[in-house]
Amino acid sequence: MRISARADYAVRAALFLARSPRDTPMPGESIAAAQQIPAPFLEGILAALRRAGIVESRRGANGGYRLAGDARAISVADVIRAVDGPLVYVRNERPSELEYPPGDEDLVTLWVALRASVRRVLDDTSLAELAEGDLPTAVRDLADDPDSWVSGR
Secondary structure, eight states: OOOOHHHHHHHHHHHHHHHSOTTSOBOHHHHHHHHTOOHHHHHHHHHHHHHTTSEEEEOSTTOEEEESSOGGGOBHHHHHHHHHOSSOOBTTBOGGGOOOOTTOTHHHHHHHHHHHHHHHHHTTOBHHHHHHTOOOHHHHHHHHSGGGGOTTO
């Protein structure tokens, strides 16, 4: 699985908004500068997040962006899906819709299990938990395994 730059930037922008006062819209330029994200690229991401109902925007001198709801109700998966679509695709198909030749059917099971694992981490982690440094125990347990940090495996 690969996390796109667009998804990474979207999560960082949403996390920035989760840490910001809810009653103060943040200008896109401020978010871009704070997160070191190219402003034109970020505007497209914020537009996608707005269409998905994750952020809302206000125009004008005191305008900007803020989360559309409680950060506890917005998962990291919600943010990624808003900008990149489904979390796990195999050759642009949902894992559960794949068909393989006889003898290779277990590949479908493997890809579905991968999707379930990714969902378990990203759906079960809210922006608020991430903002507060209070990640779910299951996420911490996975990251605490020394093998999780070994590259090339």
